[in-house]
Amino acid sequence: MSEMSEPGTREATGTSPAVPERQYVDLDLPEQGRMLTTVGGDFDDVLGETDFTDSEQLILNMGPQHPSTHGVLRLILEVEGETVIGARAVIGYLHTGIEKSCESRTWTQAVQFLTRADYLSPSFNEAAYCLAVEKLLGIEVPRRAQVMRVLLMEITRITSHLVAIATGGMETGALTGMTMGFRDREEGLHLMELITGLRMNQGFIRPGGVAQDMPDGWQDRLDYFCALMDKRLPEYDELLTGQPIWKARLKDVGVLPLQGCLQLGVTGPPLRSAGLAWDLRKTMPYSGYEEYDFDVPTTSGADSYDRYLLRVAEMHESLKIIRQCRQKLAEPGPVMVQDRKIGWPAQLSLGADGTGNSLAHIRHIMGESMESLIHHFKLVTEGFPVPAGQAYASVEGPRGELGAHVVSNGGTKPWRVHLRDPGFVNLQAISAMCEGGMVSDVVVAVASLDPVLGGVDR
Amino acid sequence: MTSADDSVKKVAPDIARQQEAAHSTGLAPDVRSGVVPPTTSERHGMFYARDSGDTSGYGGLVRPPHVPQASERPYGGYFDDVADALADAMAERQIPETAIEQITVAHGEMTVYVARAHLVELLQTLRDDAALRFELASSVSGVDYGEDVPRRLHVVYELLSMTYRRRVRLEVAVDAGDATVPSAVSVYPTADWHEREVWDMFGIAFAGHPGLTRILMPDDWVGHPQRKDYPLGGIPVEYKGHEIAPPDQRRAYT
Numbered sequence: 001m002s003e004m005s006e007p008g009t010r011e012a013t014g015t016s017p018a019v020p021e022r023q024y025v026d027l028d029l030p031e032q033g034r035m036l037t038t039v040g041g042d043f044d045d046v047l048g049e050t051d052f053t054d055s056e057q058l059i060l061n062m063g064p065q066h067p068s069t070h071g072v073l074r075l076i077l078e079v080e081g082e083t084v085i086g087a088r089a090v091i092g093y094l095h096t097g098i099e100k101s102c103e104s105r106t107w108t109q110a111v112q113f114l115t116r117a118d119y120l121s122p123s124f125n126e127a128a129y130c131l132a133v134e135k136l137l138g139i140e141v142p143r144r145a146q147v148m149r150v151l152l153m154e155i156t157r158i159t160s161h162l163v164a165i166a167t168g169g170m171e172t173g174a175l176t177g178m179t180m181g182f183r184d185r186e187e188g189l190h191l192m193e194l195i196t197g198l199r200m201n202q203g204f205i206r207p208g209g210v211a212q213d214m215p216d217g218w219q220d221r222l223d224y225f226c227a228l229m230d231k232r233l234p235e236y237d238e239l240l241t242g243q244p245i246w247k248a249r250l251k252d253v254g255v256l257p258l259q260g261c262l263q264l265g266v267t268g269p270p271l272r273s274a275g276l277a278w279d280l281r282k283t284m285p286y287s288g289y290e291e292y293d294f295d296v297p298t299t300s301g302a303d304s305y306d307r308y309l310l311r312v313a314e315m316h317e318s319l320k321i322i323r324q325c326r327q328k329l330a331e332p333g334p335v336m337v338q339d340r341k342i343g344w345p346a347q348l349s350l351g352a353d354g355t356g357n358s359l360a361h362i363r364h365i366m367g368e369s370m371e372s373l374i375h376h377f378k379l380v381t382e383g384f385p386v387p388a389g390q391a392y393a394s395v396e397g398p399r400g401e402l403g404a405h406v407v408s409n410g411g412t413k414p415w416r417v418h419l420r421d422p423g424f425v426n427l428q429a430i431s432a433m434c435e436g437g438m439v440s441d442v443v444v445a446v447a448s449l450d451p452v453l454g455g456v457d458r
Numbered sequence: 459m460t461s462a463d464d465s466v467k468k469v470a471p472d473i474a475r476q477q478e479a480a481h482s483t484g485l486a487p488d489v490r491s492g493v494v495p496p497t498t499s500e501r502h503g504m505f506y507a508r509d510s511g512d513t514s515g516y517g518g519l520v521r522p523p524h525v526p527q528a529s530e531r532p533y534g535g536y537f538d539d540v541a542d543a544l545a546d547a548m549a550e551r552q553i554p555e556t557a558i559e560q561i562t563v564a565h566g567e568m569t570v571y572v573a574r575a576h577l578v579e580l581l582q583t584l585r586d587d588a589a590l591r592f593e594l595a596s597s598v599s600g601v602d603y604g605e606d607v608p609r610r611l612h613v614v615y616e617l618l619s620m621t622y623r624r625r626v627r628l629e630v631a632v633d634a635g636d637a638t639v640p641s642a643v644s645v646y647p648t649a650d651w652h653e654r655e656v657w658d659m660f661g662i663a664f665a666g667h668p669g670l671t672r673i674l675m676p677d678d679w680v681g682h683p684q685r686k687d688y689p690l691g692g693i694p695v696e697y698k699g700h701e702i703a704p705p706d707q708r709r710a711y712t
Contacts, residue, residue: 091674
C-alpha cells in the first residue's frame with residue numbers, strides 16, 4: 001500500500017527485477033560469404049589475392065558513415081559490376097526518441113524537441129505541431145503571428161533548399177555549388193537569428209502564436225536579404241542549370257513517375273517533378289496561405305534534374321511570399337493569443353545586459369500582484385491543459401507533407417506526438433529509384449530526395 | 459487505492475514482466491465489440507500530485523474517462539458526403555455495416571473507428587471508390603492509451619484524397635494481449651515503413667506485412683519504447699556485444 005512497504009513486498013512475492021538475457025545476432029553464420037572491410041582505396045588493392053571470379057554479385061554497404069549518403073543513412077546495395085540490382089535503406093542511426101521525450105514535457109516545451117527533428121526545417125516542425133495543438137485547443141492565432149509564421153517558414157524553405165542543392169552538389173562533385181549554397185544559407189540564418197534569436201532549432205513558434213514580436217530594424221535586414229537573394233539565386237542557374245556535367249549526372253536519374261509517388265506516399269518536390277501540382281499551401285491552405293500570391297512550379301521529367309530545377313524555382317516563389325509578408329507586417333498587432341491561460345505571461349525585451357526579461361512584468365509579479373506570480377509560475381512550470389482528443393495538422397515542408405498527429409488525454413503534457421516526416425516516407429522510394437541504375441546514380445537519387453536523417457529517425 | 463501488486467509493478471524495472479503485464483492487462487472481458495473504448499481512465503485529484511496527500515483540496519475531484527463520442531448527423535462540411543459515399547460503396551462491396559464501429563467528428567476532422575477484420579477492405583474501398591478516392595495514405599501511427607484502458611493500442615491511418623481535397627482518419631483499437639492488425643501494405647505500399655515503425659515502437663504486429671522488422675531501434679532491442687509501460691529509467695545500460703577488456707590489455711598512452 002504505502003511507499004515504505006514495497007521492498008518487503010517484493011521479497012515476499014519472490015519477484016526479482018531480473019533483466020532477460022539478450023539475444024544477440026549470431027555472427028558466425030556458416031554461409032556468410034566472403035566479407036571484406038574497406039574504407040576506400042583501389043579495389044585491386046582491397047581484393048588482393050582473393051579470387052572473386054566465380055561470382056559477379058557483391059553486397060555493398062554504403063554508409064552510415066559515408067560522405068555521399070546525405071547523413072547517417074545506410075544503403076545496402078546488391079551490385080553486379082557497376083549496376084545496382086537491389087537497394088535497401090537502413091535507418092535509425094539518428095533515432096533520438098523525440099516523440100517519446102515530448103510526452104514528459106509540457107505542450108509548450110515539446111516544441112523544443114520537435115524543432116530538432118528535421119533540423120533543416122525547424123519552423124515547419126514547430127508549425128505543424130502547433131497547428132495541431134491549436135486545433136485541440138480550439139483557438140485562432142492572431143493574424144500577425146500567422147504572418148510571422150509564414151515569414152519564418154518561407155525563410156526556412158529557402159535555407160533548406162539551399163542546403164539540398166549544396167549537399168547534392170558536394171555529393172556529385174560540384175563543390176562550387178556547395179560553397180555557394182552554404183554561403184547563401186548563412187544569410188538566411190542570420191535573418192532567422194535576428195528575428196528569433198537563434199540560427200537553427202529556434203522553438204520560436206509556440207502553441208498560441210509566436211514567442212516574440214519582430215525586432216527593431218527588421219525591415220532593413222529583410223530588404224537586404226531579399227535584394228541579396230535576387231542577385232544570388234540566378235547564380236545557381238548560371239552555375240548549374242545549363243552546365244553539361246551537372247545535367248549529365250542528374251538527367252534521367254532517380255526517375256519516379258506519378259503512380260510510384262502516390263503508391264509510396266512521396267510528396268514535395270519529387271511529386272511535383274512528376275507533374276502533379278500538389279502543394280498543401282495551395283490545395284489545403286493553412287496559416288493564411290490563401291492570401292498570398294505565388295505559383296506552384298511543376299515539371300514532367302520526374303528525375304533528379306527536375307527536382308533541382310523545382311527547388312530553385314520554389315526559392316524564387318518563397319522570396320515572393322516573403323515580400324508579401326513584409327507588407328502585411330506593417331500592421332501592428334498581438335503575436336500570441338490573448339487567452340491568459342495559454343499565452344505566455346510576458347514578452348521578453350532586450351535589457352541593458354543583452355539578455356532579457358521584461359522588467360515591467362517582473363515588477364508586476366514580484367512587487368504588485370501575488371496572483372500574477374502564481375499564475376506565471378503555474379503556466380510556466382505546469383503548463384496549460386489541452387482538452388482530450390486527437391488532431392492531425394500538416395504543412396508543406398521543403399521535402400513534402402510534414403504532418404503532426406497529436407493526442408491529448410486532457411493533461412498539461414502531450415499524450416502522444418507523431419511527426420509524419422516527409423523524409424521518412426520519401427526514403428522508401430529509394431529502392432524503386434535506384435535499382436537498375438549505376439552505383440554513382442544512387443548518390444544522385446538520394447540527394448534528389450533530400451532526406452534529413454534527423455527527421456527520418458526522429 | 460492501488461493494490462500491493464500494482465505498487466510492486468511500478469517500482470520493479472523489469473522489462474520482461476512489464477511486457478508480460480502489458481499482455482495480460484487490457485484484455486477486459488466485458489468489452490463489447492462495436493463500442494469505441496475510452497481513451498483515458500477515471501482520474502482522481504489534480505494532475506501529477508499523487509504522492510504528497512491531498513494538499514490541494516482537490517483530492518475529491520473525480521474526472522470520468524474520456525470516450526470519443528459518436529457524432530450526430532449532419533456532420534458538417536464534406537464529412538456527410540464522405541460518410542454517404544462510404545456507406546454506398548460498402549453496400550456495393552458487401553462489407554457489413556458493423557465494419558464501422560463509430561464515426562466521430564471533432565476539431566474539424568473525421569475519425570472512422572473500424573473493426574480490424576474489415577480494415578483492409580475498407581482501405582481498399584476508400585482508395586478505389588470513385589466518390590471517395592483517398593489516393594494517399596499520409597501517415598500511419600500508433601497510440602498507446604495506457605495500461606488501464608481496454609483495447610489500449612490504436613493504429614491511426616491518416617488518408618488524403620487529392621481528387622476531392624479531403625482528409626479522413628481511420629482508427630483501429632486492439633488489446634495489448636492480441637496486438638495484431640492486418641497490414642495495409644497491399645493497398646498502400648507507403649504503409650510499409652510506417653507499420654514497421656509502429657511495430658518497433660508499440661509492438662503491434664501487422665499480419666501480411668512483407669518484412670516486419672524493427673526500423674528505428676537496433677534489431678536486437680528488447681521491448682517497444684513507445685508503450686506507456688516501457689521503463690524510462692532504473693534499468694541497466696547494455697551495449698550490443700561489448701565487453702570491457704582486462705586492465706593489462708587496455709590501450710595505454712604512457
